[in-house]
Ligand SMILES: Nc1ncnc2c1ncn2[C@@H]1O[C@H](COP(=O)(O)OP(=O)(O)OP(=O)(O)O)[C@@H](O)[C@H]1O
């Protein structure tokens with residue numbers, strides 16, 4: 001029983017002690033991870049709870065159909081809702097064909113050269129540009145240079161550029177998921193490239209493309225900063241009737257009410273948020289449903 | 300020249316007739332073929348133009364920002380802009396030192412990062428290393444909802460919910476303060492931080508993990524000594540991207556952090572960020588074309604450059620970890 | 626992303642039509658070389674295919690049978706790194722001539738793939754696809770019916786043409802793909818191991834079908850199944866991998882002769898190994 005022997009074969013006590021500490025730190029870490037994950041969920045719960053308790057009772061037909069007003073009791077969302085609708089419609093009309101077109105080009109046509117890589121790099125970086133910078137672009141390009149003024153169309157074009165990268169990325173993924181055997185089958189029957197794309201690739205990718213587009217448009221509904229920057233108004237007491245009318249949108253109206261000091265307006269803001277969230281929830285459910293249908297069809 | 304295409308049909312011999320026993324005929328004249336080629340060319344060109352829009356957008360951003368910014372620097376020396384500590388372009392005695400705005404931006408972003416990075420990383424670890432697939436498939440989409448909520452809603456939440464709580468704890472807290480905006484912004488960024496980190500963690504090959512388990516490591520040891528170090532460049536990319544998002548975020552700070560350009564680090568006070576300043580000017584009646592108006596483009600340029608550098612950096616890091624494991 | 630990179634040598638081939646003005650060769654390759662990137666996979670292939678015959682292509686895995694087959698309808702162009710030299714002559718015309726549109730070639734030289742690949746559309750739309758893209762102006766219902774009948778699928782699907790092509794069994798899917806190819810009235814049908822994903826009964830049906838179609842068109846079929854080649858083909862081409870690593874055509878002869886008295890020892894070795 002020399003000192004050497006004890007060192008070579010550690011006593012079981014030593015093992016047990018470190019084992020306990022290892023297990024203990026493992027559990028601690030696990031606990032931290034669980035709590036962290038919970039925090040995100042709890043925060044979401046708190047946010048929704050806070051907003052719905054403040055805002056749900058605001059929402060009624062009167063609230064949806066009245067113009068904004070200096071008197072909180074009379075104020076409503078009418079012009080903001082209509083503005084959001086107009087803005088959204090033109091954003092979709094502009095962004096959808098451009099985004100899908102770009103995605104088709106990159107997946108089915110583009111040669112592997114520096115220009116293609118440059119386009120891809122551009123798209124990746126545009127996705128990370130802060131939305132307010134798009135606002136400055138819209139202000140400089142559409143409002144002032146094209147002299148459109150602070151109208152729906154200027155807002156839609158700005159928004160379209162903002163969501164274009166999202167649509168392109170989602171559409172590319174959907175197109176890439178179409179198996180090559182379908183492309184070959186189509187070519188082997190004498191289809192030209194465009195016939196192949198139109199009749200084989202696009203129908204198969206349609207679900208994914210639509211899902212991505214809806215999610216991108218949902219983003220456009222919620223964006224505030226770029227529209228404020230191009231100068232969309234905060235107080236509009238008439239219906240916008242076309243692409244060249246001055247307008248406001250839901251989130252701007254909400255922002256306007258939040259910024260007022262009176263408590264009544266804060267409740268209006270909460271009511272506006274409830275409406276906004278319901279719209280977004282609908283859009284998202286639609287996207288999820290489309291994705292589900294698409295998955296079923298592929299099986 | 301075209302004998303090959305038309306021969307079998309141009310001379311319907313008995314043979315050729317036997318070739319088409321069913322008697323239906325495909326229209327495939329030379330004119331059709333020409334038209335088809337024309338369609339193909341035009342489609343190709345149109346699709347190419349769609350893709351080129353992205354280059355035009357970037358060019359548009361750069362030209363719009365630089366055009367006004369260069370004019371701005373014609374009137375205000377660039378050094379004064381970048382080093383001055385007083386920002387009062389909307390007052391009678393004008394000062395164009397952008398540092399207070401940069402200070403506000405960085406402080407808010409720091410608060411957001413302090414919230415988002417640890418919580419996001421731990422969430423990512425929980426989802427990729429601990430959670431059973433079923434739980435993960437429930438938790439992930441719920442967290443994604445956080446990312447889909449419009450920022451104006453977060454602004455409301457910061458001002459109406461978080462600020463009153465903070466004021467309950469620290470009575471000296473101002474109505475508009477950096478802490479509340481930063482905390483809420485942290486939760487807004489959290490899903491992105493978590494999802495990019497999770498991708499990075501998942502990219503660490505399974506045999507590396509198994510190797511560590513086989514040596515008798517506990518799960519915590521595997522995660523902390525093998526998985527997280529292996530995913531480090533991806534996690535770093537997530538952090539940088541989160542900072543970039545925080546710097547560019549607008550509505551939360553415009554609503555909850557206030558509009559007072561300040562130097563310093565007092566989280567309970569009001570500060571103005573670069574983005575909030577742009578909103579402030581856009582809402583006001585600043586005449587277009589004046590020096591005050593140009594300030595937003597100068598500030599916007601600075602913002603664009605800062606986020607661009609960070610996005611490129613994070614891109615580089617992501618590519619590094621992809622290379623490492625593929 | 627699909628690239629075309631094709632080298633064509635000017636058709637330096639003497640094409641000799643027989644006396645009556647009609648060639649007794651429908652497809653012919655001369656000096657055909659083929660590369661994927663820098664790897665030569667087909668070397669100097671000269672091969673004549675006669676009309677209204679079934680030509681079988683056999684050979685060990687990786688010797689370039691599929692590649693060779695796909696040279697006949699320019700499908701290889703869809704692979705970015707593919708490069709071809711030499712000539713492929715179809716009805717006295719080099720199909721790799723710059724003036725030739727690959728779309729036209731593919732309409733006249735149809736193809737059936739190893740794995741059935743019906744489009745995720747109805748049976749009807751699958752068959753109508755080819756006529757539609759090629760601008761067929763006649764009665765589509767009739768075209769669909771005729772094609773399905775020729776592919777011996779009509780009786781099984783006639784009551785439910787709206788059903789998805791993917792809802793059919795594997796053998797039915799493959800016959801649907803054949804019907805789809807027949808609907809554009811090709812003169813030649815290329816088949817790349819069409820039965821390899823099918824069970825014996827489905828295989829028998831396809832083989833019967835090939836025998837019937839032989840009356841109307843030219844068929845080139847790649848197969849790993851020696852018995853199948855012997856059963857259905859008039860002539861057989863044996864490919865193998867040469868020392869250089871590239872695929873070469875070793876022997877091309879009447880099927881019966883090739884299987885009973887092969888003239889090359891490599892053929893013999895392969896056949897006895899796989900057939901006997
Ligand atoms: N897309 C491609 N890119 C690069 N090389 C390829 C490609 N397709 C095939 N090859 C190579 O070319 C050679 C011939 O392939 P091919 O598919 O023509 O063989 P095959 O005779 O049909 O084989 P099998 O009997 O297994 O189907 C092989 O060595 C293969 O690895």
Ligand SMILES: [Mg+2]
Nearest residue numbers: 690691692817
């Ligand atoms: Mg093959």
